[in-house]
Amino acid sequence: MCGIFGCILASGVPPGCLASIANDSLTALQHRGTESSGLVGTSGKDNDHFDMVRGKGLVRDVFNEDVLKSTFNESIAILGHNRYSTAGMKDAINCVQPFVVHAVVGRVAIAHNGELVNVASKRSEILKRGVGLSTDTDSELIAQIISKAIADHVRSDNSELGDISKELETVMEEVDISYSLLVMTYDRIYAIRDRYGNRPLCIGTLRPGANALKNAQNGSGQSAPFGYIVASESCALPSFAKFDREVRPGEIVEITRTGIKERYRSARLPTPAFCIFEYVYFARSDSLFEGQQVHRVRRECGMRLAKEAHIDADIVSTVPDSATAASHGYAQKSGIPYEDVLYRNSYVGRSFIQPNTELRQSSITKKFGVLTQNVSGKRVVLVDDSIVRGNTMGIIVRLLKQHGAKEVHIRVASPPIVHPCFMGINIPDTKDLIAVNKSLEDIAAEFGADSVQYLSVQGLKESVQRGIEASKYPQVGHCMACLTGEYPVDPYDF
Ligand code: SF4
Structure with missing residues (x-):
């Protein structure tokens, strides 16, 4: 970035x-x-x-x-x-x-x-x-x-x-x-x-x-x-x-x-091709693009996700902090109460890539503590902004279940990432992307979750474009190539 x-x-x-x-x-x-x-x-x-x-x-x-x-x-x-x-x-x-x-x-x-x-x-x-x-x-x-x-x-x-x-x-x-x-x-x-x-x-x-x-x-x-x-x-x-x-x-x-x-x-x-992932994940929530604050878009993505991928549950929550706005939007639209399930220790530095599941879990538990009383016996909707490799989601689901969660349903406030980025974002080769060539059931099974659903491409597009004032921004357009494969220029042509 x-x-x-x-x-x-x-x-x-x-x-x-x-x-x-x-x-x-x-x-x-x-x-x-x-x-x-x-x-x-x-x-x-x-x-x-x-x-x-x-x-x-x-x-x-x-x-x-x-x-x-x-x-x-x-x-x-x-x-x-x-x-x-x-x-x-x-x-x-x-x-x-x-x-x-x-x-x-x-x-x-x-x-x-x-x-x-x-x-x-x-x-x-x-x-x-x-x-x-x-x-x-x-x-x-x-x-x-x-x-x-x-x-x-x-x-x-x-x-x-x-x-x-x-x-x-x-x-x-x-x-x-x-x-x-x-x-x-x-x-x-x-x-x-x-x-x-x-x-x-x-x-x-x-x-x-x-x-x-x-x-x-x-x-x-x-x-x-x-x-x-x-x-x-x-x-x-x-x-x-x-x-x-x-x-x-x-x-x-x-x-x-x-x-x-x-x-x-x-x-x-x-046609403009502003990176849509600035809205989804990269930018700070209080930044302004195209006349609107990023936080508004993230909240709206969560609301649309609740409409597109509803599930009966007891609480809505998130992995702090990047998907907080989307999870609040999901909770508002679904009528399911928001509850924190994880405490994030902001004093923990970089988590290094660990060679096996036990070490990876231990490094995640240093970063997150589980709020057991909020989780135990509950059906949880866990909202994330995006999932690239999916390295940590399985560990978090396991942690929540170890602390008594009855069900964990993952809801992602952007569509599946199925193509690499050639324009400055570390979205890797397709072989490393969790959503490539897998059904939603396969992905849920890999995470140990009860279900996985993503926001649609149209849902993301509308969430972004709804808040742009047409009189001030008559020409808008967004790159969504890592979601759709439609690159602004052919990356294989050079
Ligand atoms: S491919 Fe994805 S991450 Fe890269 S510029 Fe386009 S929208 Fe942004």
Whole structure:
């Protein structure tokens, strides 16, 4: 997935506050990537120098407050990235973004969310040009494409040094999908979304006294801008930011100290293919996409699931926390009371892949305690947002039954995942997907559950599209390829 973030201070605002804004925003985007984190800052004076702190681990492990403050004390613009890798070496430190290249115009920093579907052909094209690559990441390929475009472009005498908007159009033309991209030169930031709008990206204005959600709804908040911010999700905007809008599919937006400007919109716009799994699972519930809060969609998915896959039961519950909204929607629509059945220990770190069932169960029990008095003797509807490999569901069902559950019925608030994702999400090869070539009865038997039912494709589509205001978003479309096999571009064609 990855979380990307950029911020630039308005003209006249002195440097000194970007470290804390960046730290808070990257922390808010932590759910999008936990492998590594990085920040790159510019003072706006030297096109050949960026300040940088990057490392492996969570935001809180990588960034020390004192180091951040001293490193970015002079910065007027900053770019940040939380990494979740699907392409490239997971453990190599040189894969940590933002990626910095030395181009003809000086240094250029790049933060990328997504995965290029034509990565193999692009990689071989670049290698054949005689350019050595130092990582396996597709983000480095983007850096090389930009770098070459800058070198190729004949710059007129009066062209601004930091302006590379023309060159960035090359990325749009050469690379189809999937990327949301932030590119920083010494004095400005560009926000770019692929022509399908596959990954999210939004822009806001920092205004003391503003409130992000309130302003998104009523357009108020007119105090003088303090700065401009761009991020994967609106949850990363500080409370004093005004949510302006999402970057449009195929758009290049330039953000300088004087404001936000659309620099390019591709003339070749296909049907949008915004990843529907942002709504289902990836994004934070309080983020806004297409004018609606993710939480609303998740709740509605649960309500539709209750209509499509009703079962008589005593309680509705969930595996905390990602399916909480859907389980409450299911409970509301079905009239069956909601009851917690699991306590989640938030202090337990990563659960490692264990070689056998006993060890896997032990690692899950460290994470979850069973609320026996709520479960014992009950018929339980257990709602989950999605099931990919199904590694943990069987263990949880067994735990609930060991604690006295009479029946456990699994209800999934999205359709079965039966195809891999080639666009930046770790949905693996079909052989690893639990729902491939299995009946619902087979899946229930594998989990030891009494029944399994999924939300229909139509149900998910309607849950998402019902809350989108047609006047503001006349062109909507969502990628559902891992559910339907209908990819926005043919992934096997490269
Ligand atoms: S294939 Fe699935 S996970 Fe990948 S972009 Fe499309 S909807 Fe999202």
